[in-house]
Amino acid sequence: xxxxxxxxxxxxxxxxxxxxxxxxxxxxxxxxxxxxxxxxxxxxxxxxxxxxxxxxxxxxxxxxxxxxxxxxxxxxxxxxxxxxxxxxxxxxxxxxxxxxxxxxxxxxxxxxxxxxxxxxxxxxxxxxxxxxxxxxxxxxxxxxxxxxxxxxxxx
Amino acid sequence: xxxxxxxxxxxxxxxxxxxxxxxxxxxxxxxxxxxxxxxxxxxxxxxxxxxxxxxxxxxxxxxxxxxxxxxxxxxxxxxxxxxxxxxxxxxxxxxxxxxxxxxxxxxxxxxxxxxxxxxxxxxxxxxxxxxxxxxxxxxxxxxxxxxxxxxxxxx
Numbered sequence: 001x002x003x004x005x006x007x008x009x010x011x012x013x014x015x016x017x018x019x020x021x022x023x024x025x026x027x028x029x030x031x032x033x034x035x036x037x038x039x040x041x042x043x044x045x046x047x048x049x050x051x052x053x054x055x056x057x058x059x060x061x062x063x064x065x066x067x068x069x070x071x072x073x074x075x076x077x078x079x080x081x082x083x084x085x086x087x088x089x090x091x092x093x094x095x096x097x098x099x100x101x102x103x104x105x106x107x108x109x110x111x112x113x114x115x116x117x118x119x120x121x122x123x124x125x126x127x128x129x130x131x132x133x134x135x136x137x138x139x140x141x142x143x144x145x146x147x148x149x150x151x152x153x154x155x
Numbered sequence: 156x157x158x159x160x161x162x163x164x165x166x167x168x169x170x171x172x173x174x175x176x177x178x179x180x181x182x183x184x185x186x187x188x189x190x191x192x193x194x195x196x197x198x199x200x201x202x203x204x205x206x207x208x209x210x211x212x213x214x215x216x217x218x219x220x221x222x223x224x225x226x227x228x229x230x231x232x233x234x235x236x237x238x239x240x241x242x243x244x245x246x247x248x249x250x251x252x253x254x255x256x257x258x259x260x261x262x263x264x265x266x267x268x269x270x271x272x273x274x275x276x277x278x279x280x281x282x283x284x285x286x287x288x289x290x291x292x293x294x295x296x297x298x299x300x301x302x303x304x305x306x307x308x309x310x
Contacts, residue, residue, distance in 0.1 A: 047234070048223065048234060048235070049219055049223070049235070049237060050219050050220045050223040050224065052216070054213075054216065057212070057213070057216040058209075058212070058213070061207070061209065061212040064204055064205050065205040068203065068204070068205040069205065078245060079202070079203060079241060079245055079250070080203070080204070081238070081239070081240045081241075081242065082204060082238065082239045082240075083236070083237065083238035083239070083240070084236070084237045084238070085236045085237075085238070085281065086234060086236070087236065087261070087278075087279050087280055087281060088279060088280075090233060090234055090261070090263065090278070090279055091279040095234070106242070106245070108245065123242075123245070124242050124243060124245055124246040125242055125243075126240065126242060
């Protein structure tokens with residue numbers, strides 16, 4: 001799967017591209033503490049949410065629905081956190097213009113995928129309170145996570 | 156300003172109602188560490204973002220634009236964090252169905268309003284890393300913050 005704009009995002013280390021809609025890229029994040037964590041990035045340069053155009057906003061709705069649905073089916077996620085922060089973008093002047101959303105699936109119960117148990121010890125609280133814990137997955141497992149989401153993504 | 160549904164939200168302690176669009180309430184949050192921090196709450200019960208209908212989603216776009224614009228004009232905010240988390244909602248079974256967004260203005264420079272200096276020491280990072288700091292404002296100052304946002308809200 002390729003997307004010309006995705007190449008531009010390389011330095012952002014958002015992760016591995018798993019799909020795209022008309023205006024958004026769906027990218028599997030490197031940190032899989034919360035199984036299925038993704039970044040949803042706009043396919044053009046922009047710095048703030050209120051500058052999206054109506055078509056991009058409508059397509060974001062489409063993307064939210066498809067991704068929530070896919071990760072529910074793939075990993076039985078209980079619910080999802082969505083956040084457009086752009087904090088680190090503003091440490092540069094002018095700001096880094098890669099508008100993106102953090103999509104973090106949350107799990108009331110642990111979930112076993114490919115023999116590995118994924119937990120969400122901060123369920124009911126912010127994952128920001130859980131910064132000490134890391135969960136590196138192998139390339140092989142990462143690819144299986146990607147394929148499992150793609151299976152249900154319907155885009 | 157009154158809204159029947161806002162009464163239902165009383166136990167959520169979202170704050171003081173400052174305006175409403177067709178489908179969303181704009182509420183000034185009690186914590187004004189980041190000047191202009193609001194909650195944007197859906198005017199009906201719902202637990203997840205993907206269950207919004209297209210009209211509610213389109214009206215959220217309208218709300219994002221009006222609120223960002225107003226807080227930029229009122230307090231010269233640099234940028235904004237938006238997050239739909241719903242974490243604590245899921246500590247109850249069934250979840251508390253008050254779908255809402257956290258709207259946190261971020262400031263590269265301090266801003267003086269009504270003689271009080273508001274800082275954002277975590278600019279460029281998450282406000283979650285700043286949990287120790289609190290910023291209680293008086294009722295009088297809170298009302299002035301509300302009026303300043305309302306002045307530019309254009310709804």
